Structure formats: C-alpha cells, structure tokens
Amino acid sequence: MSAGPYPTVWRAPSFFGTRARQQAVVIAALIYLIWSVSTLHIDARRALAGFARAADLFARMIPPDFSRWELLLKGMTESLQMALAATLAGVLLSIPLGIAAARNLAPRPVYLAARALIVTGRTFHEVIIAIFFVKLFGFGPVAGLLTLALSSVIFLAKMLAEDIENVRAGPIEAVRATGAGFWQVVVYSVVPQVLPRSVGTAIYRLDANVRHSTIVGIVGAGGIGQTLSASFSRYDYDFAAAILLAIIALVALGEWFSDRVRTKLR
Amino acid sequence: MAAAPEEKQTESLERPLLAIDSLTKVYPGGTRALDGVSFAIRRPEVIAVIGSSGAGKSTLIRCINRLVEPTSGSILLGATDIVRLGAKDLRQARRRIGMIFQEFNLVERLTVMENILSGRLGSVSFLASFTRRYPAADVANAYAMLDRVGLAGLHDSRADALSGGQRQRVGIGRALMQNPDLLLVDEPTASLDPKTARQIMRLIRALAEEGATPALVNIHDVALAQGFADRIIGLKAGKVAFDGPVAELTPAVLTDIYGAEDWSQTIRRESEEETSA
Amino acid sequence: MVQRPRADKAAVSAGVQKRYPEVWRRHTPRETVTNWLWVAAVALACAWSVSALDIEWAFFKDAHEQAIDLGQRMWPPRWSYLPSIVAPLVETIHIATLGTAIAVVFSIPLAFLAARNTTANGFTWALGRALLVASRSVNTVIWGLLFVAIPGPGPLAGIAAVAARSVGFLAKLVAEAIEEADRGPIEAIEATGAGTFQTYVVAILPQVMPVLIGTTVYRWDINVRESSVLGFVGAGGIGIYLYASINQFAWQQVLVALLVILVVVIASEAVSAWIRERIS
Numbered sequence: 001m002s003a004g005p006y007p008t009v010w011r012a013p014s015f016f017g018t019r020a021r022q023q024a025v026v027i028a029a030l031i032y033l034i035w036s037v038s039t040l041h042i043d044a045r046r047a048l049a050g051f052a053r054a055a056d057l058f059a060r061m062i063p064p065d066f067s068r069w070e071l072l073l074k075g076m077t078e079s080l081q082m083a084l085a086a087t088l089a090g091v092l093l094s095i096p097l098g099i100a101a102a103r104n105l106a107p108r109p110v111y112l113a114a115r116a117l118i119v120t121g122r123t124f125h126e127v128i129i130a131i132f133f134v135k136l137f138g139f140g141p142v143a144g145l146l147t148l149a150l151s152s153v154i155f156l157a158k159m160l161a162e163d164i165e166n167v168r169a170g171p172i173e174a175v176r177a178t179g180a181g182f183w184q185v186v187v188y189s190v191v192p193q194v195l196p197r198s199v200g201t202a203i204y205r206l207d208a209n210v211r212h213s214t215i216v217g218i219v220g221a222g223g224i225g226q227t228l229s230a231s232f233s234r235y236d237y238d239f240a241a242a243i244l245l246a247i248i249a250l251v252a253l254g255e256w257f258s259d260r261v262r263t264k265l266r
Numbered sequence: 267m268a269a270a271p272e273e274k275q276t277e278s279l280e281r282p283l284l285a286i287d288s289l290t291k292v293y294p295g296g297t298r299a300l301d302g303v304s305f306a307i308r309r310p311e312v313i314a315v316i317g318s319s320g321a322g323k324s325t326l327i328r329c330i331n332r333l334v335e336p337t338s339g340s341i342l343l344g345a346t347d348i349v350r351l352g353a354k355d356l357r358q359a360r361r362r363i364g365m366i367f368q369e370f371n372l373v374e375r376l377t378v379m380e381n382i383l384s385g386r387l388g389s390v391s392f393l394a395s396f397t398r399r400y401p402a403a404d405v406a407n408a409y410a411m412l413d414r415v416g417l418a419g420l421h422d423s424r425a426d427a428l429s430g431g432q433r434q435r436v437g438i439g440r441a442l443m444q445n446p447d448l449l450l451v452d453e454p455t456a457s458l459d460p461k462t463a464r465q466i467m468r469l470i471r472a473l474a475e476e477g478a479t480p481a482l483v484n485i486h487d488v489a490l491a492q493g494f495a496d497r498i499i500g501l502k503a504g505k506v507a508f509d510g511p512v513a514e515l516t517p518a519v520l521t522d523i524y525g526a527e528d529w530s531q532t533i534r535r536e537s538e539e540e541t542s543a
Numbered sequence: 544m545v546q547r548p549r550a551d552k553a554a555v556s557a558g559v560q561k562r563y564p565e566v567w568r569r570h571t572p573r574e575t576v577t578n579w580l581w582v583a584a585v586a587l588a589c590a591w592s593v594s595a596l597d598i599e600w601a602f603f604k605d606a607h608e609q610a611i612d613l614g615q616r617m618w619p620p621r622w623s624y625l626p627s628i629v630a631p632l633v634e635t636i637h638i639a640t641l642g643t644a645i646a647v648v649f650s651i652p653l654a655f656l657a658a659r660n661t662t663a664n665g666f667t668w669a670l671g672r673a674l675l676v677a678s679r680s681v682n683t684v685i686w687g688l689l690f691v692a693i694p695g696p697g698p699l700a701g702i703a704a705v706a707a708r709s710v711g712f713l714a715k716l717v718a719e720a721i722e723e724a725d726r727g728p729i730e731a732i733e734a735t736g737a738g739t740f741q742t743y744v745v746a747i748l749p750q751v752m753p754v755l756i757g758t759t760v761y762r763w764d765i766n767v768r769e770s771s772v773l774g775f776v777g778a779g780g781i782g783i784y785l786y787a788s789i790n791q792f793a794w795q796q797v798l799v800a801l802l803v804i805l806v807v808v809i810a811s812e813a814v815s816a817w818i819r820e821r822i823s
Contacts, residue, residue: 035558365734374725
C-alpha cells in the first residue's frame with residue numbers, strides 16, 4: 001500500500017449512465033415538480049387551515065360510534081353478498097372469454113376481439129362502471145353487483161388467458177394427436193394444467209371484490225360504501241370512523257383468508 | 267500506518283494481541299457449538315483453524331466480532347473484552363477487526379469502489395456514507411488498495427460483474443481498508459477453484475505480513491492450511507483438540523481431529539507446496 | 544391423493560384373475576365427498592348472496608334496450624368538449640405522480656419499520672404492520688372522501704389520498720424484499736463496525752432498489768387509473784368533469800371524457816411496462 005499518485009476523489013457512477021444525463025433528469029424532475037404544483041392552484045392558507053381542520057375532524061371521529069351497528073352490519077353484509085355473487089358470475093363468464101382471449105386456442109379474429117374487450121374493460125375504474133350501471137338499473141346493490149361482476153369477468157378472463165397461453169404445448173399436441181375435438185382438447189389437456197392456478201386467482205378476486213365492494217357505494221351502487229358516503233355528507237364523522245374501522249377489519253380478514261387458502265392450494 | 271508494526275510488537279510483550287478464554291456458545295436449540303475454547307495470539311501470525319464441518323470453526327470466528335453472541339467466556343482484543351461491550355463500543359471494536367467471508371458477501375449491486383470503501387463505514391458519518399462522499403485520504407487509500415489486490419481500473423465495475431476470485435479480492439480489500447488489528451477469515455477459498463484459492467491465500471498471507479496483522483483463518487483444505495499458515499488450531503466438537511506450529515501437524519493429530527483416514531497423501535511439506543504452485 | 548389407485552390394487556391383490564374394475568374414478572369416494580361439500584358450500588353462499596340482494600329481475604328485461612339507447616345518445620362524441628378537459632386531464636396525471644412521489648418517501652422508513660429483520664422491537668413491528676394494513680385496506684377513493692373533509696375539495700385532497708393508499712402498497716412489497724435480502728452482505732457490513740442506519744443504507748437499500756423502483760412505477764400506473772375517479776368525491780382531476788357531464792345527461796361529453804381516460808390509462812400502462820422491462 002505505498003502511497004502513490006492516487007486520486008483523492010471518487011464519485012459513484014450515475015444510475016442514468018452519464019453524470020450529465022443524471023443532472024438533466026434531476027433538473028427535469030425539478031421543473032416538473034414546480035410546474036405541476038403551480039398548476040394545481042394550491043392555496044397555502046387553505047392547506048394550512050387543513051391541519052386545524054384535520055385535528056377537529058380527528059377529534060370528532062373519536063370515539064367511533066358503533067351504536068348504529070345494525071345499519072353498519074346491513075351495509076357490510078350487502079358488500080359481502082355483492083362480492084360473493086360477483087365472483088361467481090365472474091368465474092362463470094370468464095371461462096368463455098378467457099378461452100377466446102388465449103392466443104394458442106382461439107382463432108385470430110376472436111382472439112383480437114376478446115383482447116380488445118379486456119383492454120378496454122380494464123382501463124375503466126370500478127366507480128366509472130358503477131355509475132353507468134346506476135344510470136341503467138337505478139340506485140342499489142344490483143348496480144354494484146353488476147359492476148363487480150363485470151370487472152371480475154375482465155380480470156379473471158385475462159388471468160385465465162395468460163394461464164392458458166402458458167400451458168405446455170406437449171399435452172395439447174398429444175391429445176390432439178389422438179384425434180380429439182376442440183372441447184376434448186380443452187377438457188383433457190388444458191383444464192388439468194390451468195385449474196389449480198385458476199382456483200387461486202378466483203379466490204384472489206373474491207378478496208379484491210370485497211375491497212372494491214366498499215367503494216362502488218360512493219356513486220350509489222349499494223354496499224357499505226353508500227353508508228360511508230352518506231355519513232360523510234351528513235358530517236357524521238364518529239359513525240364514519242366506525243365504518244372505516246369495520247372496512248379495515250373486513251378487508252384485512254379477507255386478505256388473510258385469501259392468502260391462507262392460496263398457500264394451501266399451492 | 268508505517269508506525270503500526272512497532273506499536274503492535276511492543277504491545278505483544280505486555281499482553282497478547284488476542285486472548286480467548288473458555289469461550290462457550292450454546293445455540294437456542296441446545297447445540298453446544300463451542301465448549302470452553304481458549305487460546306492466545308501473541309504475535310502477528312497466520313493461524314489456520316481446521317476441523318470437520320460442525321466442529322465450531324465458523325461459530326468461533328463469528329463470536330470474536332459477535333456476529334454470533336457468545337454464551338460465556340471472554341475475548342480480549344488488546345485490553346478490551348469484546349464479550350462485555352455495549353452496542354456502541356462493539357461497533358468501535360468491530361472497526362479494529364477485518365472480516366473476509368466464504369461467499370465474499372459483497373453488496374452485489376454496488377460498485378467495486380463502494381464495496382472497498384464500505385470498510386471505512388465505521389469512521390465516517392451516516393450522511394457521508396449515504397452520499398458516498400468519503401474523506402480524500404480514504405479514497406486515495408481505496409485506489410491504492412485496488413492496485414494492491416490486483417483490481418486496478420475496476421473501481422466502477424459492479425460487484426456482480428466480477429469473477430469469484432476478483433470478488434474475493436474486493437472482500438479482502440474491504441477488510442484491509444479498516445486497517446485492522448485482527449483479520450478474521452472464514453473459509454476464504456471454499457467457493458473458488460484450486461488455482462484461484464492458492465492465489466487468494468497467498469494474497470491474504472502477504473497482506474497480513476505487510477500490516478503485521480494477525481489472521482485467524484477457517485479452512486477446510488488441510489494442504490492449503492499447511493501451505494500458508496504459521497500455526498494450526500484444530501477444533502473437534504467445539505473444543506480445541508490441537509494447537510501448535512504447522513510442523514507438528516501429524517497424521518495422528520489429523521486422525522484425532524477428523525477421524526481415521528489415510529492422511530499421508532494430504533500432508534505435504536511447505537516447500538513442496540510452493541514449488542508446485 | 545396418494546391412495547388414489549387403491550381400488551385397482553385391491554382388485555388385483557384379491558386374487559381375482561385379470562378382472563379389472565369396470566369403473567374408474569379419478570378421486571377416492573372421500574375426496575369426492577369433500578370436493579362436493581366445498582362446491583355445495585360455495586353454491587349456498589352464492590345463492591344466499593343473490594337472493595338476499597333482492598334483485599328486481601324485471602329490470603333486466605329492458606336493460607339491453609336501455610344500453611343501446613344510452614349508446615345512441617353518446618354518439619357522436621362532442622369533440623368540441625375536448626379542449627376544456629385537457630387541463631383536468633393533466634391534473635389527473637399530476638395527482639397520480641405527486642401522490643406516488645410522496646408515497647415513496649414515506650414508504651421507505653415504513654418498510655424498514657415493518658420488516659421483521661430491521662424493525663427495532665416487537666412494538667415498532669406491530670406499529671409498522673398496523674399502519675400498512677390501515678393504508679392498504681382503505682381504497683384510494685375512500686381516502687379521497689376523508690381528505691376532502693380536511694383540506695377541502697381539490698387536487699390537494701387527491702394527492703393526499705393517492706399517497707395515503709400507495710404508502711402501504713409500496714411499503715408492504717419493500718418490507719418483503721427487505722426480509723428476503725441476502726444476509727451475507729448485511730453481516731459483512733455489520734462486521735466493519737458500521738452503524739445500524741449505515742448498514743440499512745449500504746447493505747440493504749441497494750438490494751431492495753429494483754423492487755422499490757419496479758413497484759413504484761407499477762403503482763404510478765394504477766394511480767393514474769385511480770385518479771380518474773377521485774373527482775367523483777371532489778378530490779380533483781378529470782373525474783369532476785366526467786361526473787358533472789353524467790349528472791347533466793351530457794352523454795356526448797361523457798364519451799369524450801371516457802375516450803380520453805382510455806387513452807391516458809393505456810398509455811401510462813405502456814410507459815410503466817416499458818420502464819419495468821428496462822430495469823429488470
């Protein structure tokens with residue numbers, strides 16, 4: 001370790017390749033930050049007043065008011081029912097759509113049409129879909145059920161299509177080689193490979209539906225979300241706090257259940 | 267740094283560089299990995315710790331810098347008993363102990379330079395380590411160290427782009443950047459091919475001599491141990507079964523440590539080793 | 544499962560010469576019963592759900608007519624509406640981006656708090672986990688509802704809502720990455736005498752960086768979609784205009800807004816996929 005003419009400065013190589021490029025990225029980020037914040041018309045005074053209001057809101061939320069537990073329970077049950085029924089509908093309807101969207105099974109035009117449907121359906125948030133169903137079927141859980149069912153169909157079909165596309169080609173060829181027809185191929189070579197994963201996906205979707213069932217009510221599509229939304233608009237914050245706690249408990253429970261079942265299936 | 271060897275020499279007259287006394291480690295499951303291990307290092311030397319798997323070699327080395335908490339006993343590094351140190355003082359003590367690992371244990375996504383400089387973490391602030399702004403002297407030393415371990419020019423390579431031998435060189439450089447009073451080396455060659463293994467052992471030995479740093483090396487390969495160590499400590503079921511100079515390592519001793527086997531092929535003279543290398 | 548071929552074996556070992564069973568079943572009777580019990584339980588749960596929801600089936604009779612009617616009222620899209628929704632559209636993206644950025648900053652300490660191997664003690668771990676669950680269980684829209692009550696309606700509430708939901712999402716995945724981080728480098732850095740936070744920054748953070756960047760980009764893309772509806776509760780973005788158009792029955796404007804959302808969401812998904820592919 002003889003002291004030599006060694007440099008005394010070292011800078012870590014940049015994540016973005018060159019140092020100049022890194023600086024450019026940092027400057028761009030800063031400009032974006034300034035631009036975005038300035039276009040948001042954030043009123044500093046109002047934002048600061050928000051802190052005081054937050055404290056006030058918090059104080060009014062505590063203690064949570066569970067005295068109207070019947071209303072709470074009704075909303076929760078409705079959410080759960082919507083989630084369950086929507087998952088069932090989703091599972092049933094996703095099978096044909098999933099097969100149609102699998103590149104290795106469906107004819108090209110069918111495949112493209114199914115994919116287009118899936119891409120479009122996935123883009124729109126559940127709340128947007130819900131508002132349309134509310135317009136079509138009126139306020140209440142039916143609109144919520146249809147919303148969740150629709151997004152479940154889209155989601156499950158996408159997952160199913162991907163699982164089908166990932167099946168090993170060997171068994172399909174083998175069954176086809178026996179002279180089996182289309183549905184026989186599906187039943188004998190695709191189903192056994194796809195089924196275990198699909199059951200897992202369906203359970204995951206049930207869990208996701210429980211979570212989403214809490215929000216479709218915002219636009220009047222039933223469930224606990226409607227109760228929550230109403231309590232907020234009436235400044236009924238202690239009841240809202242009780243609802244929020246119940247939602248957190250239900251969602252956490254649903255996630256725990258879904259994780260458990262899925263690890264058991266694996 | 268030039269004055270360091272003299273200091274260490276004078277100190278060794280008064281007290282050992284490292285003194286381990288009745289060190290015992292019982293794992294939560296009840297396994298007695300170390301059972302009253304005692305030995306002392308009085309001068310800068312390379313000590314090979316041999317023994318079969320499960321004999322406690324790795325536990326011994328990890329107890330010395332307390333990566334594994336000892337159950338009882340004492341470890342004196344100079345005047346400090348490492349076993350009794352609180353968290354803050356333990357960090358101070360660890361700065362004085364360099365460690366080299368079997369699996370190199372580099373931070374793979376960081377550059378070679380960052381890995382080498384991480385040997386200086388004990389003496390820089392959190393902010394400096396976060397922004398990677400190390401003192402000028404450390405940076406110059408790191409470049410010199412890269413040169414010394416044969417990795418000049420690779421400072422900006424990512425650690426995961428290196429070969430096994432190169433990675434271990436980075437590991438050695440990181441340990442020596444600490445300017446340690448003691449080197450702990452855990453199976454440095456077990457993940458390397460035989461030729462690279464010898465090169466790495468030679469490098470460790472040379473650097474230990476240059477810094478007059480005692481080195482405690484866990485090693486599986488008895489022939490390598492004989493080739494590069496001054497002294498051998500044999501562990502058997504958590505106890506010291508042998509402690510003596512390399513020359514005293516006989517087939518009888520090896521049979522005691524590892525069990526019956528024909529050891530005549532394994533034992534070779536050091537001169538033989540060097541010429542064959 | 545293991546005992547599946549039992550029936551066949553029994554027949555053979557009973558000494559019945561070459562008399563193979565005429566019926567073959569994939570499952571043992573017991574498996575069949577458990578499987579059917581599961582199916583029955585699921586079916587019952589679903590039946591209960593559907594019946595309890597009191598669905599007016601009559602509504603479905605003319606649903607298709609109504610849908611077609613709605614479709615006709617939407618067509619053609621009123622493109623003259625487009626200029627007035629460009630600014631809210633940009634605002635939607637800002638809400639997603641700024642909300643995600645804030646979430647990243649808070650998610651890193653939260654992840655270290657909620658990871659078993661880096662948290663200080665049992666209490667801090669439980670605290671970290673509780674924050675994770677609370678953040679994740681409440682949907683962005685509901686967070687929006689809550690924040691609209693605090694700083695008042697507008698994009699600020701939207702940003703806060705997006706950040707509040709994303710913190711838990713990011714922190715959960717990063718905490719998992721921290722727990723799975725390679726022990727070796729951590730041990731090596733600890734052995735140099737580095738402090739706890741130095742070990743986190745030098746040995747753990749580089750290991751979880753790919754996960755952090757990947758999930759951030761992924762979450763940003765989800766957040767663009769979430770931001771499109773935050774306006775429904777008054778938390779800024781294009782949702783306000785969409786909601787207003789729907790309430791005014793201005794269906795041709797609704798279609799424009801929907802098409803614009805479609806383009807933006809698909810584009811952000813493509814950008815996110817492209818970035819994630821590049822970093823992995």
